Amino acid sequence: GEDVEQSLFLSVREGDSSVINCTYTDSSSTYLYWYKQEPGAGLQLLTYIFSNMDMKQDQRLTVLLNKKDKHLSLRIADTQTGDSAIYFCAERRISSGSARQLTFGSGTQLTVLP
């Protein structure tokens, strides 16, 4: 995960918006993903974006992709206590041996305060 970077922690108040940021290094990435991991659970695919897009919205989730800066963000509107979890950014690279494997960031622990 050293080529995909995320900040480790984020705290927000319930009802506010959360923005989780991610930077990556490989310009040949085809898809970029956001996964959510709650305590004791596996990874839930939240959303993903194809590299030729710059924005994708899905209900409370908005993904922004800046290919020039290799920057990806996930905005969660009206953050709820149930959104508290670890959020992983991941990229899929054409240049890797398997074009379909993912490289993950370190994960951002989102804490939602009442």
Next chain:
Amino acid sequence: SAVISQKPSRDICQRGTSLTIQCQVDSQVTMMFWYRQQPGQSLTLIATANQGSEATYESGFVIDKFPISRPNLTFSTLTVSNMSPEDSSIYLCSVDGGLGTIYFGEGSWLTVV
């Protein structure tokens, strides 16, 4: 979306023993992957499970330690051999669901004592 079932979900194992983890998918998929997530860490790809051929291992992982089977397009197993406490991790099965999607199972949480 693909529904992925892993067994066991959790286990406590004695060092020196081996454990086989099963991954069952509810649809036929071409690509299946096995990842490891060590405590408090991110995910690392162990290998790609290829149907009808040997698995493709990533750097740092070898077949003798992590033998993989892929007998058909809906099933795979990962064995963690001769376990030590350093193998205590979550092992996750993943599939390429098509159209850009990649799904994960709930993971198998192994503790080696």
